[in-house]
Amino acid sequence: MTTTPRWRAVAAATGLLAADGTVARTIFAEMTTLAARTGAINLGQGFPDVDGPDWVKAAAKDAIDAGRNQYAPGDGVPELRAAIADHQRRHYGLDVDPDTEVLVTTGATEALTTAVLALTGPGDEVITLEPFYDSHAAAIAMAGATHVPVPLTADLRLDAAALRAAASDRTAMILINTPHNPTGTVLTRAELEHVAAVARERDAVVVSDEVYEHLVFDDARHVPVATLPGMAGRTLTVSSSGKTFSLTGWKVGWVHGPAELVTAIRTVKQFVTYASGSPFQPAIARALADDDVPRELAASLAARRDLLCDGLRAAGFDVVVPQGTYFVVADGAPLGFDDGHDLCRRLPDLAGVVGVPVSAFCRASSPAADALASRVRFTFVKRSDVLRDAVGRLAALAELR
Numbered sequence: 161m162t163t164t165p166r167w168r169a170v171a172a173a174t175g176l177l178a179a180d181g182t183v184a185r186t187i188f189a190e191m192t193t194l195a196a197r198t199g200a201i202n203l204g205q206g207f208p209d210v211d212g213p214d215w216v217k218a219a220a221k222d223a224i225d226a227g228r229n230q231y232a233p234g235d236g237v238p239e240l241r242a243a244i245a246d247h248q249r250r251h252y253g254l255d256v257d258p259d260t261e262v263l264v265t266t267g268a269t270e271a272l273t274t275a276v277l278a279l280t281g282p283g284d285e286v287i288t289l290e291p292f293y294d295s296h297a298a299a300i301a302m303a304g305a306t307h308v309p310v311p312l313t314a315d316l317r318l319d320a321a322a323l324r325a326a327a328s329d330r331t332a333m334i335l336i337n338t339p340h341n342p343t344g345t346v347l348t349r350a351e352l353e354h355v356a357a358v359a360r361e362r363d364a365v366v367v368s369d370e371v372y373e374h375l376v377f378d379d380a381r382h383v384p385v386a387t388l389p390g391m392a393g394r395t396l397t398v399s400s401s402g403k404t405f406s407l408t409g410w411k412v413g414w415v416h417g418p419a420e421l422v423t424a425i426r427t428v429k430q431f432v433t434y435a436s437g438s439p440f441q442p443a444i445a446r447a448l449a450d451d452d453v454p455r456e457l458a459a460s461l462a463a464r465r466d467l468l469c470d471g472l473r474a475a476g477f478d479v480v481v482p483q484g485t486y487f488v489v490a491d492g493a494p495l496g497f498d499d500g501h502d503l504c505r506r507l508p509d510l511a512g513v514v515g516v517p518v519s520a521f522c523r524a525s526s527p528a529a530d531a532l533a534s535r536v537r538f539t540f541v542k543r544s545d546v547l548r549d550a551v552g553r554l555a556a557l558a559e560l561r
């Protein structure tokens with residue numbers, strides 16, 4: 161008997177496995193190639209077009225020159241673990257032991273994947289919101305666990321009843337993401353109370369992907385689920401320097417939580433990458449002590465969000481204004497496009513802009529994928545002049561109406 165190789169499960173879980181067994185490229189690769197071929201402005205892939213601060217880059221260069229070029233300790237360098245614990249105390253009042261409760265990882269992605277691998281397996285169910293970040297589904301498939309997605313409501317909020325209905329005795333983990341990619345939803349304390357209640361009822365671990373923790377706008381506040389009563393003991397909080405400091409290519413992330421859960425993740429992580437980028441860690445330790453950079457980024461992103469949202473509305477899209485992240489979800493239905501994927505393929509010709517369909521963040525043909533079929537995600541983490549150019553181009557769509 162042959163077993164199905166695990167990579168096929170990963171491809172299937174992320175919508176990349178075709179019926180004939182071939183593997184498609186991710187939607188991000190497809191749309192980025194399309195943008196390059198057509199000269200369209202790429203608002204599909206979410207990475208900044210301006211690098212993080214020079215002084216943080218200089219700190220990494222200094223670390224290289226100072227000889228910090230061999231393996232870092234597997235847990236992460238002490239000054240970064242201390243900076244992470246201090247950051248969590250300063251911002252959220254969380255009491256974190258840097259020696260036993262923090263693990264530095266190769267981006268949030270490694271923290272998330274090794275957490276799922278360490279703590280779940282065949283027979284276990286892992287709940288996520290839907291739409292979900294694709295690496296969450298991939299990690300669950302790698303672990304051989306069962307993915308149970310809970311669709312957001314039509315206005316892109318947590319559906320507490322659906323969450324409760326999705327939970328079972330097999331629920332080993334609830335993997336949430338706030339602020340949420342792709343929708344920009346920032347879960348409120350009340351919504352997180354529902355997550356916490358279900359986790360307690362089912363004795364499940366909560367993994368909270370908080371990579372956009374500082375990118376929140378208006379009066380929205382980021383609330384780590386670990387700060388809710390009784391939740392620190394069952395929550396793994398994951399974050400990363402990539403989004404906060406516009407250094408996505410450095411891949412410095414981390415996870416913190418109860419020592420026994422962090423030990424479980426460390427056990428897996430040490431055989432995945434062993435250690436993460438030595439010279440970048442002291443630089444991020446210095447960056448994390450600074451609250452001005454993330455505050456200024458959030459303020460500038462709020463203005464860029466408004467610029468893009470206004471432009472999308474003027475072009476004829478319906479827009480759900482995001483409270484966080486650097487993404488906005490726009491509905492192409494008022495423009496006569498019921499299929500977001502089709503719209504994304506045609507958008508370079510129609511308006512010289514690229515986005516990604518929200519259905520790519522859902523399971524194929526799921527109720528959420530159907531409900532969100534006409535929605536497209538655009539990023540606003542691009543320079544204002546680039547966004548102004550994009551908005552000018554999108555105006556051509558208004559004539560289609």
Ligand SMILES: Cc1ncc(COP(=O)(O)O)c(C=O)c1O
Nearest residue numbers: 267268269293341371400402413
């Ligand atoms: C929700 C979410 N989690 C994790 C990541 C990956 O973070 P990192 O680059 O630190 O691995 C991303 C990147 O886009 C993301 O959107």
